Amino acid sequence: MVHRAxxxxxxxxxxxxxxxxxxxxxxxxxxxxSFFTPVGGTHYDPLMVAETIRQVGSLLAHAEFDVPVGHQFLMHDLEIAVQPGQLVVEAVPASLDIEVTYPQVKQRRLQHAGARYEAVVRREGRVVARGSASYTCVSSQVYQRVRAGRLSLGRPAIRLTAPLSPQSVGRMSPTDVVLSPLGEADGWQLRVDTRHPILFDHPVDHIPGMMLLEAARQAATAVLNRSSLTRSSFLPTSLVSRFRRYAELDSPCTVQAHRLPADPGEHRVLVSGHQDGEPLFDVTVSACDLRG
Structure with a gap:
């Protein structure tokens, strides 16, 4: 029910x-x-917060709003803001209580058609993160019509391109790098490895939104590392994302990033993606350096 195999x-x-x-x-x-590795070896990965928020929407849609398993979801936006001090990895796994509210629920022909939801994540009573997201969901029959002519399942993905240096994007393994160089300072090609066991947990006909969020994090890290005198541990403190359309598997996607003005001690980077000349997604990443 959370769309994980x-x-x-x-x-x-x-x-x-x-x-x-x-x-x-x-x-x-x-x-x-294996993928959401602790940032700096000390803090839970904020992308795991985003994945938790995503799973909440899927679970409640199926379990409480009676959306049949097999319906397709389209995430329109997802936002998180974390408290870095509450993300410290301790001696036991973090047990979380999540308060979820739905300010907007959509129905079509008396069936659940989508929603906007908000979540407050607490750990031992203390707020770890806040998040929100919105989605629409459709039956498999409607999905087939909507995606007619662009269903990529069973069609070859584009050739797997070479990764950036893992250390330049805050990763340890090249298999977890989702960006490839384009010869531009702040521009890359999305590196789509459909064999990745986490990002592609099961067969899909498009690039998952969580991969686009990871691309945004890596692009922001690359930009910030380039302007840092030493290799730093940048922890995303907030992500504000918008998904414009489906990201196709069989067409190259370019990713650009540039820094935005930020308060002292904070960094902000706007990351955007384009495919076939059309806007695909944009994510504003705010981050702090765990090394001060």
Whole structure:
């Protein structure tokens, strides 16, 4: 119900309805993860916060709003803001309580058609993060019509391109790098490896939104590392993302990034993606340097 094939990738552990549009969800973050590795070796990856928020929407859509399994979801936007001090990895996995509210629920022909939801994530009573997202969902039949002519499942993806240096984008393994050089200082090609066990947990006909968020994080890290005298550990403190359309597997996607004005001690980078000459996504990444 959270659109993950591997049980190990399910972060949610339970839920209950508290009111008509309010729910309590529980989750657990592992101390170590093969992809959402601790930032600087000390802090939970904020992208795991984003994945938790995404899973919340899928779970409640199926379990509480009666969306049939097999319906397709289109995420329009996803935002998170974290408290870095509450993300410290401790001696046991982090147990989380998530308060979820739905300021907007859409229906079509008496069926759930989408929603906007907001979440407050707490760890031992203290706020770890806040987030929100909106989505629409459609039946598989409608999805086939909407995606007619662009369904990529079974069609060859573009050739896998060479990765950037893992250290330049805050990664340890080249298999986790989702950007390839284009010969531009602040521009890259999205590196789409459909064999990746986390980003492509199961077969899909488009590039998952979580991969686009990871591309934004890596692009922001590359820009910030270039202007830093030493290699730093940049922890995203907020992500504000908008997804314009489906990201196709069989067409190159370019990613650009540039710095924005920011308060002292903070860094802000706007990352945008384009495909076939059309806007694909944009993410404003705010970050702090864990090394001061």
């Amino acid at each position: 591997a049980v190990a990738e399910v972060l949610l552990t339970g839920w209950e309805r508290r009111a008509e549009a309010r729910f309590a969800v529980t989750a657990q973050w592992p101390r170590g993860h």
